[in-house]
Amino acid sequence: MRPFRFGVALYVPGSRAEWVAKCRQAENLGYDVVGVVDHLGRVAPVPALLLAAEATERIRLNTYVLNASFHNPAVLARDLAALHEFTGGRVEIGIGAGYVREEFEAAGIDWGTPGRRFGRLVDVVTEIEREFTDRPRPPLLLGGRGDRMLTFAAAHADTIALTGTAPGAPEGRLALAGSAALAERADFVKRVLDGRAAELNLMVHFVRITNDRRVALEAAHRLVPHLGVEELGELATVLVGSAEAVAEQLLRTRETLGISYFTVIEDDLTRLAPVIEKLR
Amino acid sequence: MTGEKPFRFGVNMVVPDSRAAWVEKCRKVEDLGFDVLSAADHLGMAPPFPALVLAGEATERVKLNTFVLNAPFYNPVLLARDVTGTDQFTGGRLELGLGAGYVKAEFEAAGLPFPSARERVDHLERTITELKRLYADPEHKPAPVRPEGPPLLLGGRGDRLLGLAAEHADIIGFTGTTKTPDGAPLAAAAPEEIDERVAFVRAKLGDREAHVEFNLLCQFVKVTNDRAAGLAEVELLVEGRLGAEALGELPVVLVGTPAQIADQIRGHRERFGFSYFTILEMFADEFAPVLEHLR
16 A cells, blocks of 8 residues: 655745745645646746745655646756756656646637647657656656546556546536546556556545534535535545544545545645644 | 946856756856846756746846747747746846747757748747736736836847837847848857947837847957957857957957956947846856956
């Protein structure tokens, strides 16, 4: 069984001082990885990770995840190689195929078909593999949901990231996959890995450390109306309960789904900290 | 008016792969008294934005400049995020230099077609327009440190590029090069040609000239008590295309004692309006005594 790792995906842009403080806080709270998202209106990933490295001592740094369509493969490979060198090898490269159509349109980048977006991801991964042919490549995380994406990830990635989402949520609602759908995706990954060792990551969408579990689950249910309170209480992407109970839940998830690396979003940065402490 | 602009001196750096080596170089440039530290943008070299964020962490006051960004490598909307993000992370010390791109081999390496000069300038113009639009958009995040965005440096030689610079730039970078076929190696321009380029820009600038800085990239520096011998050395470098005397007149070639070079620089400010000089990193140590004569 793999050791736990905990990451946080930061996204709120701000001043140098704010960014430095946030990265140090993540390190001090015991996280293993500080990640940056790749969305318009959010932090600039490469400068942000460089500054994160300067501001911290040990925490690993990852792109969680780069939108392959946003970047020229050769230019991106150069940027990531420099980040790897400048941070003393603390970088982990996370890449996805992109999923927010409005951002493609705002940037004037062809949204295309899922096949086209997958093709761009393959181009980016190929270029990164080429960039590091003569030296150890930083760990590669590939994230997604579909069969094609996860099959490719199983062949190329050190870490395979499950989004925990389901297709087709109503506008403005969080499209979380239910327990069965999530387990099916984790099984699929194990099948296509075919014995190859890889770390499994899961994006955690909702964290509330509370003694009033019912109230917090009802709050989650309002965000995810297509899943009932009972199911949300069991779901690996929704962590609600006392620190002890959530720690138990993560142990179970690792046992049953084989997922050992959990990433929360910035809003939940401090919430998960007592749980991390219990699992060390 | 430009003759009275305060001097600034920058160093165009070669960015190494190692963090320690880069940090040391950046500190040294600041300690030598330079005002600006510049990073170029080429494939096969460390990229400018993370390099400048690191330079900002390693130093206190020098301005941090992309010299110059190869605009065709970037989607303007995503570039804006890197620009304003770096601007924030360096506390507003970023000076953004943009170019149209000129190294054909790098376009090939990036899997991009090598567009015509016209198309490259078109893209540069779109990039500038898009950056300014996004700086001005209160919804755009990260927000620039100053509402108008970081100072913009545009460098080049042709009419269209200098026209764009006259319209948009805070700093106009003159190359001191002559017209050569697209993609061919650069060659130095005679002083009269530079006069003509400067006059062209001044005519376009009109009243705006008072608010615009003229930059020159100097290709060669030799601090020596024997100016004639120094120029003879340059003559070998340019393979006899220009004689020592003509070379001595070029503003991109600075040869002599520190005091002589300081005089040359004052002369170039007087004649061409250049007040901001960028030298290559390999000459930074040698040039440092010149700075003392000009402060």
